[in-house]
Amino acid sequence: MNPTEQQQGAAPDVIVLGSGCAGMMTALAAADAGASVALYEKADVLGGTTALSSGVAWLPGNKYQAEHGVEDSVDDGRAYLTALSHGMILPEFTDAFVGTVNEMLEWVEERTPLRMRLVPGYPDYHPEFPGGKPGGGRSTEPELFSFDLLGEWAERFLGFRRSMYVGETPVGGGTGFLTPEEEKRRADEQLEGLGRGMLGALLKGLLDRGVEVRTGTAAVRLLTEDGAVTGVELADGRRVGARRGVVLATGGFERDPDLVRSFLRGPVSNSPGAPTNTGDGLRMAMRVGAALGVMREAWWVPVVTIPGFSGDQYSGHGVQLVQRERTLPRTILVNGDGRRFTNEAANYNALGSVFHAFHPTRFAYENQPAWAVFDQGFVEQYGGYGVPPGGEMPEWMARADSVAELAALIGVPAEQLSATVERWNELCAAGHDDDHGRGDSAYDGWCGDRNHYPGTAATLGPIDRGPFYASPVHASSLGTKGGPQTTVDCEVLDVDGAVIPGLYAVGNAMAAPTGMVYGGAGGTLGPAMVFGYRCGRAVAGV
Numbered sequence: 001m002n003p004t005e006q007q008q009g010a011a012p013d014v015i016v017l018g019s020g021c022a023g024m025m026t027a028l029a030a031a032d033a034g035a036s037v038a039l040y041e042k043a044d045v046l047g048g049t050t051a052l053s054s055g056v057a058w059l060p061g062n063k064y065q066a067e068h069g070v071e072d073s074v075d076d077g078r079a080y081l082t083a084l085s086h087g088m089i090l091p092e093f094t095d096a097f098v099g100t101v102n103e104m105l106e107w108v109e110e111r112t113p114l115r116m117r118l119v120p121g122y123p124d125y126h127p128e129f130p131g132g133k134p135g136g137g138r139s140t141e142p143e144l145f146s147f148d149l150l151g152e153w154a155e156r157f158l159g160f161r162r163s164m165y166v167g168e169t170p171v172g173g174g175t176g177f178l179t180p181e182e183e184k185r186r187a188d189e190q191l192e193g194l195g196r197g198m199l200g201a202l203l204k205g206l207l208d209r210g211v212e213v214r215t216g217t218a219a220v221r222l223l224t225e226d227g228a229v230t231g232v233e234l235a236d237g238r239r240v241g242a243r244r245g246v247v248l249a250t251g252g253f254e255r256d257p258d259l260v261r262s263f264l265r266g267p268v269s270n271s272p273g274a275p276t277n278t279g280d281g282l283r284m285a286m287r288v289g290a291a292l293g294v295m296r297e298a299w300w301v302p303v304v305t306i307p308g309f310s311g312d313q314y315s316g317h318g319v320q321l322v323q324r325e326r327t328l329p330r331t332i333l334v335n336g337d338g339r340r341f342t343n344e345a346a347n348y349n350a351l352g353s354v355f356h357a358f359h360p361t362r363f364a365y366e367n368q369p370a371w372a373v374f375d376q377g378f379v380e381q382y383g384g385y386g387v388p389p390g391g392e393m394p395e396w397m398a399r400a401d402s403v404a405e406l407a408a409l410i411g412v413p414a415e416q417l418s419a420t421v422e423r424w425n426e427l428c429a430a431g432h433d434d435d436h437g438r439g440d441s442a443y444d445g446w447c448g449d450r451n452h453y454p455g456t457a458a459t460l461g462p463i464d465r466g467p468f469y470a471s472p473v474h475a476s477s478l479g480t481k482g483g484p485q486t487t488v489d490c491e492v493l494d495v496d497g498a499v500i501p502g503l504y505a506v507g508n509a510m511a512a513p514t515g516m517v518y519g520g521a522g523g524t525l526g527p528a529m530v531f532g533y534r535c536g537r538a539v540a541g542v
Contacts, residue, residue, distance in 0.1 A: 011241035012038040012212065014539050015232055016249055017219050017281060020048035020274075021057075021195075022507025022528040022535075023249030024202040026490075029536025031209040032111050035244060039211055040234075042218040042276050043158065046199065048251050049273035049479055049508075051158040053195035054166050056119060056141045056522035057529050059101045064118040070137030074098045077138075080124065080131030081517060088294065088515030096488035097513055097530050104533040113208075114201035115143040119166050121173075123443045124520040125347035134442030139521040141166050142198040147190040149204050154190065156215060157199065158274060163191050166521075170324050173450045198525075222246060222284045222503065229288065229502035245502045245539040247490070249532075252480030252508040253279030254298060260480075265296040266356030267365065268477045270305050272319045277479060281509040285484040288503065289494045293511030295482030299524055300352020302326065303476040304372075304385065307396045322372065322473055323348060325384040327447040329461020331374035332424055333473060335367045338407060338417035340424065342367075343436040345444035345459045349518035355475035370473045371398075371410055373421070377465040382449070385471065398470040406468045425462040432456060478524065481512035488513075490535035506535045 013035040016027040023039060031037045045051075060077025077098035081089055108114050119139040127134035144163065147154040163186035168174035178186070185191075192200055206213060223231040223239060231241035253259040254271045256278045271277070286292070304325075306318035326333060327345040335341050342354040359366040374384075383389040385397070393399065400406035403421050407414035427433050438444060438459055445458025452458040484492040484505045492503040507528045514527055 011231065011243055012036040013242065013244040014038070014247065015040065015240060015242040016247045017232070018042075018048060018249030018251060018507070018509065019046040019199075019213070020050040020249060020251060020507055020528070021198060021202070021525050022509075022532040023247070024199060024206060025529055025532025026247050026249060026504075026506050026536040026539070027211055028112060028202055028205050028209070029107070029533045030540040031206065031211050033537050033540035033542045035540035037211045038240070039206065039213045040217040040219060041213075041215045042250070042280065043274070044216045045156050045158045046203065046213075046215060047158045047196065049277065050195045050525065051199055052273065053525065054141070054169075054171070054521070055193065055195040055198040056139050056166055056525065057116065058138050058520045058522035058526035059105070059140055059529075060098050060138050060519070061101055062118070062138065062140055063102050063105050064116070064140060065137045068118055068120055068137060070133070070135070072133060072137055076131040076133075078131070080129055081514060081519060083129040083131065084126055084517045084519070085515055089513070089517065092488050093513040096534065097527055100530050100534060104530050107533065112202065112205040113145070113149075114198060114205070116140045117143055119172060119521065122521050123446055125350065125443055125518055125523070127442045138519070141522075142193060142201060144186065144191040144193045145197045145201040145204075147192055147200050150200060150207075153203060153207070157196050159196055161192055162194050162196065163187065164193050166194070171447055219280065219284070222288055224288060227501065229500060242502070244541065245504055247535060247539060248281035248285060248484070248492075248503070248505040248509040249507050250281030250509045251277035252298070252483075253277065253282050254477050254480045263295040263482055264298060264480065266475065267368070268298065268475055270303050270319050270474050270476050272301070272303055272321060272476065273479050277508070281505065282483055285492060285503070285505065288500060290484035290500065290503070291493050291495045291497070292482060293485040294515055297481040297512065297516045298352070298477035299349055299479050299481060299518060300355075301348040301476055301478050302351060302355070302473050304471050304473060306386070306394070319476070320386070321348070324447045326372055326473075327444070327459055328378065328382050328384070329428075329449055329457070329459060330378035330381070330463055331372055332420070332463065333370055334373055334412065334417060334420055335370050336412055338412035339420055340435065341370075343433070343438040343444065345438050345448065346441075347443060347518060349523070352475060352477070368475060371412075371470040372473050373406070373417070373463065373468065373470050375463045375465045375468050377461070379469070393469055399467050401466050401468075403468055406470055410470045421463050425464055428460045428462045431460065433460060479508045481508065481516075483508070483510045485511045488534065489538035490531055491538065504535050504539050506532050
């Protein structure tokens with residue numbers, strides 16, 4: 001069979017591999033530009049890691065800021081990303097990203113069912129840097145979307161129904177609960193928000209345009225002819241041609257131990273993302289000579305694992321992000337020496353770097369293992385780890401009547417842990433963390449005690465009421481950032497810097513356009529939306 005032929009029917013113009021935000025945006029933009037599109041998803045359900053996410057997209061200078069009185073500009077966005085770049089962001093990608101935000105949003109509102117809105121007040125992750133926004137304005141989220149409009153597709157997404165806005169969740173300052181009446185209304189109307197709400201709206205747009213969407217369809221190899229990519233070989237042996245191009249939107253490689261060991265700068269475990277992120281797109285691109293970039297980096301995040309837990313949004317294996325629990329007062333992180341080693345309230349991506357600190361004499365990662373240590377006051381006031389305020393902490397957590405006894409349970413030096421807690425309490429009494437600057441950034445208290453935000457009291461508080469608790473904390477990632485290097489229109493480059501005709505990459509399957517930077521909440525999905533839009537138009541020939 002000729003590689004450019006299909007077994008049944010005419011070959012589509014474009015094949016998109018992957019159904020997360022980047023893949024769906026690409027497919028929709030290409031279809032809207034007149035291309036025939038087939039979207040193939042490896043899993044039996046749609047959405048990838050986007051379906052498990054908050055659906056927040058970080059978009060500097062976005063069109064929604066004016067109504068909220070936010071002052072921002074393309075220049076501010078450029079200055080901010082450049083200040084954080086450490087040489088890993090190519091200037092042309094910064095310009096393409098910030099310069100396409102509103103063009104993309106205008107298109108989204110005019111040509112798709114997706115509607116975005118501002119998450120008021122959510123600060124950038126490094127707001128004190130040039131161009132940063134401590135008062136927020138760059139993080140956007142989808143409006144609620146009714147899955148009634150999807151027919152049989154409504155039940156074919158990863159994760160479970162979450163009918164909330166970010167502002168209604170604890171991370172956004174809400175309680176995480178709706179009134180019974182509002183919960184019933186949203187359930188009756190099958191309204192969903194967050195990541196699945198975003199994807200539901202995009203899928204509706206794809207179905208309306210006649211895009212062929214298939215689940216349980218994995219690609220294993222790219223077909224080539226005279227150096228150009230002409231289609232894909234599927235896992236069942238079928239060969240499907242693509243007249244204009246193939247788009248890799250297959251996610252990252254965090255679920256493949258060999259690729260993780262080969263490329264990432266430090267160890268990760270217990271990934272909370274989609275279990276299908278095993279580097280399929282990366283391997284396909286490497287086989288045809290693609291150049292690679294940003295391979296050492298990931299969207300780092302600390303997590304806890306919950307023994308015996310099932311039914312959570314993270315693929316059912318009991319993994320939870322440690323976000324609010326490490327930011328609230330009355331808790332700290334310590335390493336195996338029983339010492340604090342970081343600003344616990346820093347954004348999760350930046351926090352990942354401290355877990356990769358390496359001790360040259362011990363020849364070991366000095367901040368792994370790590371524990372979150374907190375007290376009964378934390379439990380009564382805030383709860384956490386799936387427990388409401390005043391609830392009973394789960395049995396798998398270490399618990400003791402004194403700090404010294406707790407140290408014995410988790411295997412750290414009792415004298416040092418006691419000294420660490422005593423030092424922490426002194427800093428809290430003084431109102432400033434002289435050791436690690438926790439609370440200095442406008443971001444630090446955002447996920448803390450909002451009754452005291454802004455201010456250091458949102459995140460500083462003593463650990464002085466027994467019993468005392470400790471939970472293991474693991475270095476993990478939401479996804480990897482490395483992949484094929486591309487042009488700003490997502491055309492994959494070969495090892496000599498030339499475009500590989502017919503091959504494109506987006507989302508976590510491309511070399512991250514923002515390098516090691518996570519600009520703010522939605523720092524993954526913002527670029528995914530923008531470059532997905534650019535990619536779709538490019539592969540369609542617009």
